[in-house]
Amino acid sequence: MTEHGFRPAERLIELANAVRADPGLPREAFAALLTRHGESPADLSGPAFSAADADGLRAAVVRITAVLTETDADRAAHTLNTLLAECGARPRLSRHDGHAWHLHIDRGEGAGWADWFLASSALALAQLLSEHGRISWGECASPRCTALYLGNGPGSARRYCSTTCASRERVAAHRRRRRAEPGRT
Known part of the structure; x- marks a missing residue:
């Protein structure tokens, strides 16, 4: 059971x-x-989550990743609205398995894994976009990293996936500026 609810x-x-x-x-x-x-x-075991289900989920992940890099x-x-329409998304409250x-x-209890994942992920991103009025997710700006991240809220836009990447890039920029100063080699 998740302690704080689901975080799609x-x-x-x-x-x-x-x-x-x-x-x-x-x-x-x-x-x-x-x-x-x-x-x-x-x-998630046996026939309830088959190799075909995993293939469909993999394709759904790739598809929604296009929104994460937008x-x-x-x-x-526009892309989120298209995904929600294609999934026939209908919101409903659910409580099961002690949650x-x-x-x-999604389309209901019979929805497949890919359909469920696309619909719930598109809704989560739509909620973030409407809450913050801007994209609050993205791909790390560090050229050495391709990690995707979620922003922390309505503050200034985030550019890096972690403080490690942000610090590494600040140090590299500082060193480039120092090398470019006259009299430095």
């Missing part, structure tokens, strides 16, 4: 980064990631 945007980022790191991410790795995000292990809010909103009430958005 965080689940999206973790799955997107995992698929970017390993485009052939196996079914078992998907199941482990989804279990960490509150899905029932019983729902920098224009209008294009992101607190949480929002489900």
